[in-house]
Amino acid sequence: MSPSLDPVQLGAYFDLIEVTSLLRHAVEQQLKEAGDISYVQFQLLARLGDSPTGSHRMTDLADGVVYSRSGLTYQAGLLEKAGLVERTTSPDDERSVTVTITDAGRALLAKVLPGHVEVVSGLLFEPLSRDDVKALAGLLAPVREHMRATPPRSAAPRRRKG
Amino acid sequence: MSPSLDPVQLGAYFDLIEVTSLLRHAVEQQLKEAGDISYVQFQLLARLGDSPTGSHRMTDLADGVVYSRSGLTYQAGLLEKAGLVERTTSPDDERSVTVTITDAGRALLAKVLPGHVEVVSGLLFEPLSRDDVKALAGLLAPVREHMRATPPRSAAPRRRKG
DNA sequence: GTTCTTTGCTTCGAGTTCGAAGCAACTGAC
């Protein structure tokens, strides 16, 4: 393995970090103005709204948005207090908490979404042709899969029982 | 303007967010283990190390890593306390603070870099061919340029009314 | 020169984030 990334890799890496940072900042700004919610909260509502049932388990939500469990507990508490979400313990597993989006949550999502789309379109997709976007998606999808499949490095230094 | 992004755009957008989130978490983990520094601190040291003079102004650093000014003051303080960086006021502009990486800073950077490269290679570039990386870089570069050029929406500087 | 405005950085307070520790519910081995 090389001790360094080649210049093309380095450029891609840096641009990736910078592009998402800038995009995230812009989106956060818009979400705050349009609906007074953070990016995390928006992501959570969006995931819930996308679900056929309008609900998810806490853990699945946390994994979905790449977020810590304790952080999710905190944010879910805020969303619940704001009436955008409801938390109920699952009947089949008393430990599990199901989070469900409320009508108010859906309304806020609907209110905020157009501006969100506008920002993403204007910043991320403006300089990209239709084919460019297709190519980008085609490149990122396998990377995403690979990352999802790769276990966290330090999480499994344990041997199987032997 | 469309009320929604088309499916391909949506996929590219989601994958972009998820990929960088996962990558960032992995990198943060590695940096903490290898040198007990955060990602922001690493980015700062890397930028300083890359500079021909080994130094930058505070503002340029903050802009470079897409970070708030106050946050940078805090991190620069930590880095200085750890002896990885020095802060000096510029002679030509008394307001300006120049941050310079120390030998200890360079040493830490050198110590941490190989593992960092390994994580990025293994997670981000593993599923991508050489041409893929070239294509990715070619797609992201113009987006980065566009974002840099596009002024924050609604961040109009306070002007005199009129 | 004086005054108004902008720029560069820091301080402050409020809110957010994480990991570790804690607790209750499920699972498996016996």
Next chain:
DNA sequence: GTCAGTTGCTTCGAACTCGAAGCAAAGAAC
């Protein structure tokens, strides 16, 4: 059944982040 281990979520403490407010130096207008 019991007991150990795992899982799902929350609580806690410490650290980080941001924007607003503050201050001093630099620049512009006159």
